[in-house]
Amino acid sequence: MGVAIGVLGPVRAWDGEGGQVALKGPRHRAVLARLVVARRRVVPVTRLVEDLWEEPPPDAVGAVRTFVAALRRAIEPERPPRATPRLLLTEGPGYALRPERDAVDAWRFEHAVTAAAGLAPAQAAERLDRAIGWWRGPAYADFAGEPWARTERARLAELRLRAVEARAEARLALGLAAEAAADLDAHVAEHPWRENAWGLLARALYRDGRQGEALAVLRRARALLAGRLGVEPGPALRRLEEDILAQAGHLGPGGGAEEVWARAAAAYDRTVAVGARARLESTVGLLRDLAVTGGPGLLAAREHRVAAALAAEETGDAELTARVIGAYDVPAVWTRVDDPEQAARVVAAAERTLAALPDDGHDSARVRLLATIAVETRGAPPTPEGAPPSRGRTAALRAERIARGLDDPALLAFALDGLFMQTCHRTGLAPERDAIGAELVALAARHGLVTYEVLGHLIRCQALSALGDFAAADRHADAAAALARRNELPLVHVFTRWYRALRLAATGAAPAAEAAAAYRGAAAALDGAGMPGLERGLLPLALLSLRVRDGQPADPGGSRDTDWGPYKPWVLPLLLLAEHREEAARAALRALPDPPGDLLTEAMWCLAARAALTLGDGEALARARTALVPAAGELAGAGSGLLTLGPVTAYLDEIDAALNAPTRNA
DSSP: HHHHHHSSSSOOOOOOOOSOOOOHHOOOOOHHHHHHHHTOHHHHOOHHHHHHHOOOOOHHHHHHHHHHHHHHHOOOOOTTTTTTSSSEEEEEEEEOOOOOOBBBHHHHHHHHHHHHHHHHHHHHHHHHHHHHHHOOOOOOOOTTOHHHHHHHHHHHHHHHHHHHHHHHHHHHHHHHHHHHHHHHHHHHHHHHTTTHHHHHHHHHHHHTTOOOHHHHHHHHHHHIIIIIOOOOHHHHHHHHHHHHHHHHHGGGGHHHHHHHHHHHHHHHHHOOOOTOHHHHHHHHHHHHHHTTTTTHHHHHHHHHHHHHHHHHTTTTOHHHHHHHHHOOOOOOOSSSSSSSSHHHHHHHHHHHHHSSSSSSOHHHHHHHHHHHHHHHHTTTOOOTTTOOOOOHHHHHHHHHHTTSSSSOHHHHHHHHHHHTTTTSSSSOOOOHHHHHHHHHHHHHHHTTHHHHHHHHHHHHHHHHHHHHTTHHHHHHHHHHHHHHHHTTTTTHHHHHHHHHHHHHHHTTTTTTHHHHHHHHHHHHHTTSSHHHOOOTTTHHHHHHHHHHHTTTOTTTTTTTSOOOGGHHHHHHHHHHHHHOOHHHHHHHHOOOOOSSSTTHHHHHHHHHHHHHHHHHHHHHHHHHHHOOOOOOTTTEEEGGGOOOOOEEHHHHHHHHHHHHHOOOOO
């Protein structure tokens, strides 16, 4: 390898023999560091000037060019005069640094940590140990105060902490509890806010036969978290303390199953060559299984899924890439993505691969790509009446059509999930979703597709709730819960618990205070579930739904400072009305966009209608009426399986009375 660049500590460079390269003064190092931060992208000269000086000298641009020229001589000493640079390039208005990935220690470190996630414990521990050893001090240590370095320094520091904890996990899996505990003790002393690290240390001590010390560690964690941050330990640490007190069996070595896993993983690692394409497909299979464990597993699966898709694309094999992208057929039940940026990257990769597939054949791969696009574009704005379907719905319909001509039940189930994700393009589609759920239940039960059978039951539970048939919805919630218990699918509990709270509120079987308590309990189940697209703003929205249904104004205490998540625009007019700020409420109502096409679309329209009724805004009432008429037979929001604002027909009756339009013709 030629020049190596180090930013995991003071910024340095080394030649191919390991000798340190002279980088002259601090501004030369700053230019080099700033270009590394840009990660191969062009940095305009004007930006470099702004970053290097608070008050640039008169010839700052010329100075930057001088620094660049000196850097080129230092890092490409053998380049002939006037030859085109290979590493530090001039492009357009600025410069870009384009070394190989392994030439920069930070990039090499990031790759090593990502790759370790797919390795057997022994290989993961070894790779992480080596990678952690590349750190010579804080990242970009000589530029700690520079704004341009701040975000990258923080990102790398967080990645290093995760690497230390992942190495401890690997050592625990290898039975090296004492070794893991020694590292973790220093780790938590330096980073006392990391609950995961406290939990790992307690587990390591317990496995090393030091139960008393493990409990003492958890007590120390509670004291530090409360004393320094003013918070109580999260549910994971609380459960761990209970498990240690009970000497729960799952805290010890894994026994037969653990041994079989370790041997199989080691055999795979020995047999399948590094770089083999089979590793990519196997990795996605593991990620798919990891995703249904919830919490950190779901978050990690999503992150590594994108990396796997991009790695497959690099092979230039469109069919392999299609299999890798489409193998992540994790059933999706919530119609809003958790990470829009990740979803967009997956969709872009799927669309590129779809275009690269030959026109003839490859139908299975095509279905998987189309279903992936359908699932990952869920929650898009509804399409206006008469407009062509969105790209997500178009993909869903194509996937379903092709899948029905193939003899592959799992593929059809994936396509039906994509179709379900795209059945919120207008209001009032609970019957359509119920039909999809019924087909999924029957198909999955016949062919042993457990996760899709659970999905079908959850879809039917949601749809039947929207239609007010809670007796039938109960049966599907119970069936989903039973399958989840038998097959270790913890995320299902989140949805069934929310459904129980919804049922309590919707049927009036308990006073509002009891329903509110049920919602708070359901919200606690979301803690650590790994579904930010579901959890943000959901509890305050559920509590607001109780007040709106009872004809009460929004709680002034539930101020606009509350985290309403993605629901804030539709809540804001009611909050302003509760503060007696009618003109501001009217302006917020007029600025309100159409809600996204998800399972709470009807609820958002009813919130808008409630504000419009209070304000007497005829234009907003007419707009809400047009949207809600197709859902006249449903309970607003209950199709989510989470909350409801009551019967849509009640809102339509009030709207019609206000508009003096007694009939409801669509």
